[in-house]
Amino acid sequence: xxxxxxxxxxxxxxxxxxxxxxxxxxxxxxxxxxxxxxxxxxxxxxxxxxxxxxxxxxxxxxxxxxxxxxxxxxxxxxxxxxxxxxxxxxxxxxxxxxxxxxxxxxxxxxxxxxxxxxxxxxxxxxxxxxxxxxxxxxxxxxxxxxxxxxxxxxxxxxxxxxxxxxxxxxxxxxxxxxxxxxxxxxxxxxxxxxxxxxxxxxxxxxxxxxxxxxxxxxxxxxxxxxxxxxxxxxxxxxxxxxxxxxxxxxxxxxxxxxxxxxxxxxxxxxxxxxxxxxxxxxxxxxxxxxxxxxxxxxxxxxxxxxxxxxxxxxxxxxxxxxxxxxxxxxxxxxxxxxxxxxxxxxxxxxxxxxxxxxxxxxxxxxxxxxxxxxxxxxxxxxxxxxxxxxxxxxxxxxxxxxxxxxxxxxxxxxxxxxxxxxxxxxxxxxxxxxxxxxxxxxxxxxxxxxxxxxxxxxxxxxxxxxxxxxxxxxxxxxxxxxxxxxxxxxxxxxxxxxxxxxxxxxxxxxxxxxxxxxxxxxxxxxxxxxxxxxxxxxxxxxxxxxxxxxxxxxxxxxxxxxxxx
Amino acid sequence: xxxxxxxxxxxxxxxxxxxxxxxxxxxxxxxxxxxxxxxxxxxxxxxxxxxxxxxxxxxxxxxxxxxxxxxxxxxxxxxxxxxxxxxxxxxxxxxxxxxxxxxxxxxxxxxxxxxxxxxxxxxxxxxxxxxxxxxxxxxxxxxxxxx
Numbered sequence: 001x002x003x004x005x006x007x008x009x010x011x012x013x014x015x016x017x018x019x020x021x022x023x024x025x026x027x028x029x030x031x032x033x034x035x036x037x038x039x040x041x042x043x044x045x046x047x048x049x050x051x052x053x054x055x056x057x058x059x060x061x062x063x064x065x066x067x068x069x070x071x072x073x074x075x076x077x078x079x080x081x082x083x084x085x086x087x088x089x090x091x092x093x094x095x096x097x098x099x100x101x102x103x104x105x106x107x108x109x110x111x112x113x114x115x116x117x118x119x120x121x122x123x124x125x126x127x128x129x130x131x132x133x134x135x136x137x138x139x140x141x142x143x144x145x146x147x148x149x150x151x152x153x154x155x156x157x158x159x160x161x162x163x164x165x166x167x168x169x170x171x172x173x174x175x176x177x178x179x180x181x182x183x184x185x186x187x188x189x190x191x192x193x194x195x196x197x198x199x200x201x202x203x204x205x206x207x208x209x210x211x212x213x214x215x216x217x218x219x220x221x222x223x224x225x226x227x228x229x230x231x232x233x234x235x236x237x238x239x240x241x242x243x244x245x246x247x248x249x250x251x252x253x254x255x256x257x258x259x260x261x262x263x264x265x266x267x268x269x270x271x272x273x274x275x276x277x278x279x280x281x282x283x284x285x286x287x288x289x290x291x292x293x294x295x296x297x298x299x300x301x302x303x304x305x306x307x308x309x310x311x312x313x314x315x316x317x318x319x320x321x322x323x324x325x326x327x328x329x330x331x332x333x334x335x336x337x338x339x340x341x342x343x344x345x346x347x348x349x350x351x352x353x354x355x356x357x358x359x360x361x362x363x364x365x366x367x368x369x370x371x372x373x374x375x376x377x378x379x380x381x382x383x384x385x386x387x388x389x390x391x392x393x394x395x396x397x398x399x400x401x402x403x404x405x406x407x408x409x410x411x412x413x414x415x416x417x418x419x420x421x422x423x424x425x426x427x428x429x430x431x432x433x434x435x436x437x438x439x440x441x442x443x444x445x446x447x448x449x450x451x452x453x454x455x456x457x458x459x460x461x462x463x464x465x466x467x468x469x470x471x472x473x474x475x476x477x478x479x480x481x482x483x484x485x486x487x488x489x490x491x492x493x494x495x496x497x498x499x500x501x502x503x504x505x506x507x508x509x510x511x512x513x514x515x516x517x518x519x520x521x522x523x524x525x526x527x528x529x530x531x532x533x534x535x536x537x538x539x540x541x542x543x544x545x546x547x548x549x550x551x552x553x554x555x556x557x558x559x560x561x562x563x564x565x
Numbered sequence: 566x567x568x569x570x571x572x573x574x575x576x577x578x579x580x581x582x583x584x585x586x587x588x589x590x591x592x593x594x595x596x597x598x599x600x601x602x603x604x605x606x607x608x609x610x611x612x613x614x615x616x617x618x619x620x621x622x623x624x625x626x627x628x629x630x631x632x633x634x635x636x637x638x639x640x641x642x643x644x645x646x647x648x649x650x651x652x653x654x655x656x657x658x659x660x661x662x663x664x665x666x667x668x669x670x671x672x673x674x675x676x677x678x679x680x681x682x683x684x685x686x687x688x689x690x691x692x693x694x695x696x697x698x699x700x701x702x703x704x705x706x707x708x709x710x711x712x
Binding site for chain 2: 115116119120123124144149176177178179300301302305306
């Protein structure tokens, strides 16, 4: 067995069924050995999409996603995807080829110091010098990527190591004396947290992406019911509790729901779980949580107290800490408070307006059509931009891991390849990628990937012929000076998709859009739906640098519609 | 909170790239390193890195927490100034006036004058003088010299 075989065997021993990759000079030995193996390989058309697909795979399934590229440009093309996975704490493993060891440092052809380049955006990285170490390095990389705060691990394999014969295949571990994530919460802190929550008059829960990574959906719901606290989420926490449920008040933040943004500052005790209080969530920190005691549960101690002052820190895995907390809370009777009722009423009276009959369609109406077409098991991925915030704001998600988006890094071009990864991970679930015309064009070549590998993905492309998010900022904050945000000269997307052999359709009518989407998702076939939308419809926001209660522009409520819908 | 110098002693895995990783982390998170020393430690396979970092308590807490996140960092200690004796060793090469036709004695005295000037400037104590190169060492309390 040679180094490349060892990579394949170790990956398969770790339960990997599929990897996403793109061949090149320094990984030819690996691909030669892959030729005889049972490991499924999805050939993407750009390495960046291999990393995004691996992340989509990881986010949809909870397993570790694997991507692979050659040295030099192949490796640097992975960088955006690795950075995205780092910011959103996704467990992926990126394997890159490297020039032969005796050329390293000589500026050899397609040589790049990818370990150095990715140092700030990986959790850890390895460069095996001896093929006998490969199984253990892969084993340890899985351990590091998927425990503690999840994150990407890079393995940079010199070409001759891939060809080196192993003495023995041993799936051991590489010692990591400095890596000891705290999993269980400190029991004294848990008791204190329970007391604080029991005595709180207006408790509120903020659930972030960490709750989804920990699989703590049941636990968040249970705690919320025990202490009668509404649950707000960050973008990454969307779906941790059923957003249709009374206890959910949706996404908090710059483009958050009114019920979340207008009430978060009223709480006297915030239970924040697995979130990092990003500037897009909190707004101006001086105006955030003026009177609340903050309990912060996170697996990464560095996140506690980083942005928001915390009264009670608990380091540990969200699911396990919440279980401990539930044990402590159970038995104590907390009555449904006036606070909880007021939130439920607030939610009912501030339902955002999504019903319009304008043509071209308003984006809110498009999200309404999408909501009517998906089930609670449909996996929705989004790209980055206005359409992402429309989806995050207006689309209710019922289950964890059903809303996959690029959060921290905000990577345009993420949505479509992530959908490919999600579909590969969960072939039985329908997958819908909501994208904009700008982001889709960055990765449209992946239409060839879904055609070749028969990966049915439904793409709903909201086309406003604008770089919408920047266009909105220019409209609201830069005197309508629309510098370089007009994408008027876009291709005929229907023809573009058809040239790849993918069905495509232009839709733009009320109710019809929903029908087409519903059929496409049900038929389990790839299709690109181009939905022309109104370009001057914007998403509610607080201004950058503003407080969570500020609102730029007007918020439209469903009750404003005559008769309501 | 006041800005203070903190001495942080870490044990890290002794392998390539670790110094880059640690220094890169401190740099990209905007922490201010006053000094850094690296060397092998008493434990095989581990190296000791000692930094002097300036910042308030919050900065110090973040530095330590962020360092802990690096897989290669095994142990971190914020050294309490109350219980720490700090020494710095400095080797100084002083440029003196050109040798001229005057006597050798005169030349030494001109060198001594330059050296005295440097010593007074830094409040140092003279340890040794060599004729061609003049070396001066001093042990001084680090925190006091910062005042």
